[in-house]
Amino acid sequence: DIQMTQSPSSLSASVGDRVTITCRASQAISNYLAWFQQKPGKAPRSLISAASTLQSGVPSKFSGSGSGTDFTLTISSLQPEDFATYYCQQYRSYPLTFGGGTKVEIK
Amino acid sequence: QVQLVESGGGVVQPGRSLRLSCAASGFTFSIYAMHWVRQAPGQGLEWVAVMSYDGSDKYYADSVKGRFTISRDNSKNTLYLQMNSLRPEDTAVYYCAKSLGSGYFNSFDYWGQGALVTVSS
Numbered sequence: 001d002i003q004m005t006q007s008p009s010s011l012s013a014s015v016g017d018r019v020t021i022t023c024r025a026s027q028a029i030s031n032y033l034a035w036f037q038q039k040p041g042k043a044p045r046s047l048i049s050a051a052s053t054l055q056s057g058v059p060s061k062f063s064g065s066g067s068g069t070d071f072t073l074t075i076s077s078l079q080p081e082d083f084a085t086y087y088c089q090q091y092r093s094y095p096l097t098f099g100g101g102t103k104v105e106i107k
Numbered sequence: 108q109v110q111l112v113e114s115g116g117g118v119v120q121p122g123r124s125l126r127l128s129c130a131a132s133g134f135t136f137s138i139y140a141m142h143w144v145r146q147a148p149g150q151g152l153e154w155v156a157v158m159s160y161d162g163s164d165k166y167y168a169d170s171v172k173g174r175f176t177i178s179r180d181n182s183k184n185t186l187y188l189q190m191n192s193l194r195p196e197d198t199a200v201y202y203c204a205k206s207l208g209s210g211y212f213n214s215f216d217y218w219g220q221g222a223l224v225t226v227s228s
Contacts (some may be wrong), residue, residue, distance in 0.1 A: 032212060034214035034215070036152070036215075038152075043202055043219060043220050043221055044152065044202070044218050046216050046217070046218070049207060049213075049214040055216055056216075087152055089152075091212055091213065091214050092212065094157075094166045094211070095154055095166070095168050096142075096154040096157075097154065098153070098154065100151050101151045101152075
């Protein structure tokens, strides 16, 4: 199975900050990498697929990059509605696997 | 607009069975692979199972293989998850998710609101 490791597991940031979350795969997955956002008590929301392609309706403050084993999700200017937990997921091979999540909290 | 609505969750004793349903609307259900993903209380996301667009193929997580069965009825636009021999560690919110494409190697674009399954005596 491919292991996905996210860092940090949590972070505190202020409104307006630029935030970067890292995801590392235990083996190369090309660009078969997705990012999801989840708020407490809600279903996950799909943000990015193919490492850098924004899903429909996702604002451009979100961006993704990377290929192979190392990936990043960047939020260019954190807004109150962005405080949530973010997960990466590989879909290069089965079983599909998720990172452990990064909780973005208000400083 | 795309809607995925899960139903069938509840409280069940260990060793018993439960069937979840996911009613889909707003897209052509029969041309997309569909997934189940679960989330135990306070934990992260765990992929459970996938079924191809036509029901001809499926994959499972090792944690549920041999106990859970994914199926679909394209005439009813509905995805199912039959869960047998339930264990306390199966307690979770179960989400259905739509694949971005008909093939297996796609991410998800839409998720349902989730159905809570609690396995407890």
